[in-house]
Amino acid sequence: MNWFSKFFGQNSNGGQINHNAVIGATDNPASMEEYNLDGLGDLFVDPNPPVEENIVAEQHAGGRRIESFLDQDYYKKGYDDGYQYHTQDILDNRVRSIKADFRFQIDQSIDQKRRELLNLKMNAIDVDGLSERILKRIEATADDFSAMVARLELEKELSASDEGWVMKAIHTYRDGFIRGLEAYNELRIFGINNGLFH
Numbered sequence: 001m002n003w004f005s006k007f008f009g010q011n012s013n014g015g016q017i018n019h020n021a022v023i024g025a026t027d028n029p030a031s032m033e034e035y036n037l038d039g040l041g042d043l044f045v046d047p048n049p050p051v052e053e054n055i056v057a058e059q060h061a062g063g064r065r066i067e068s069f070l071d072q073d074y075y076k077k078g079y080d081d082g083y084q085y086h087t088q089d090i091l092d093n094r095v096r097s098i099k100a101d102f103r104f105q106i107d108q109s110i111d112q113k114r115r116e117l118l119n120l121k122m123n124a125i126d127v128d129g130l131s132e133r134i135l136k137r138i139e140a141t142a143d144d145f146s147a148m149v150a151r152l153e154l155e156k157e158l159s160a161s162d163e164g165w166v167m168k169a170i171h172t173y174r175d176g177f178i179r180g181l182e183a184y185n186e187l188r189i190f191g192i193n194n195g196l197f198h
Contacts, residue, residue, distance in 0.1 A: 066152075066165070069105045074098070074169045078176025083184045091177050095170055099159050102166040105155045110149055117145045 007081040081094055127134050158164030 040058045065109055066102075066105050067104060070169055071164060072169070074173040075179075078173035078178075079180035079183075080176075082177035082180025082182075084180075086184050088179045093176065094173065094177070098170055098173060099166060101167070102159055103156055106152050106159075110152050110156075113145050113152070117142055117149070120145065135159035 078094070081090055120138050124135055124138045124142070126136065154165070156165045159166040162170075
């Protein structure tokens with residue numbers, strides 16, 4: 001019998017171990033109650049998942065929020081709006097709406113990064129004096145978060161003056177709007193010339 005089988009209840013031949021032999025208990029059932037091995041799984045298994053996974057997901061959520069906002073199909077949205085509404089007022093309103101939505105996403109990301117920064121500072125206070133290496137890592141991460149907040153604030157300011165990350169979405173939307181408007185006008189002209197529209 002090897003040490004592995006003593007812990008997991010299998011002998012080297014693949015059969016079940018006699019728990020009495022492993023523990024050294026007598027044949028008396030009353031004395032076996034104190035050596036019940038069936039409940040040991042609860043002792044060694046933690047049913048709660050680690051919290052760190054949620055923290056990592058939360059840290060990346062702010063970046064993904066803005067990335068997913070900018071990765072929308074603004075060309076198609078613009079094309080559909082241009083084809084359906086075909087007015088300058090709609091184009092201007094939608095551009096303002098894109099900017100406002102972008103600023104909202106930026107504000108949400110900034111708030112999240114500031115909360116994470118506060119948590120890092122609290123952790124730095126907790127580990128101060130315990131581990132210089134961990135403290136330096138926390139400080140480096142906090143510096144990175146501070147830089148991210150500064151970059152997000154800059155992007156928010158740039159969006160107000162038609163610059164920055166949001167302009168790719170706006171240019172794509174305008175291009176789609178113009179193409180949709182052209183498609184509408186071509187269909188309209190074709191229909192008028194062929195008597196489809198009166």
